Amino acid sequence: MSLSQQRRFPRRRTSVGASRDFVTGVLVEWELHPLVEDIKLCVSELATNALLHGAPPGREFCVGLHRGEELVRLEVRDSGPGQPAVQRPDDDACSGRGLHLVSELADDFGVDDHVVGKTVWLVFKISSAPDPAPLKTPES
Numbered sequence: 001m002s003l004s005q006q007r008r009f010p011r012r013r014t015s016v017g018a019s020r021d022f023v024t025g026v027l028v029e030w031e032l033h034p035l036v037e038d039i040k041l042c043v044s045e046l047a048t049n050a051l052l053h054g055a056p057p058g059r060e061f062c063v064g065l066h067r068g069e070e071l072v073r074l075e076v077r078d079s080g081p082g083q084p085a086v087q088r089p090d091d092d093a094c095s096g097r098g099l100h101l102v103s104e105l106a107d108d109f110g111v112d113d114h115v116v117g118k119t120v121w122l123v124f125k126i127s128s129a130p131d132p133a134p135l136k137t138p139e140s
Helices: 014-029 033-054 098-105
Strands: 003-012 060-067 071-080 108-115 118-125
Touching: 003 014, 014 033, 014 060, 014 071, 033 060, 033 071, 033 098, 033 118, 098 108, 098 118
Parallel strands: none
Antiparallel strands: 003 060, 060 071, 071 118, 108 118
């Protein structure tokens, strides 16, 4: 089984929340509830980076999700220059932790360069996703 969905977003602040809503909807449709929170956090970081550093004014960025039997791949593609890198900011720094965070949450992480722009991608193993905690009822 292989499924794929993608959506383009304008270079606007509201696109970060729209990206989260998009991946949440797709993952729920695919019944991958245990991955929703991690992937939602990761797309927030990657979409913010695309917005701030990747997509030039007037351009868009693209968020894609691809599902195989055992993996989900999240991709954020933009048309801007530069190569993102995991940073080790000082403790009092206000930014610079996003790629470190997503690289820790994902099972694999990388950047593909294109003639114009790049794609930052993360892979999550479906089997490694913890089952959600059972809801407690008054009888439990």
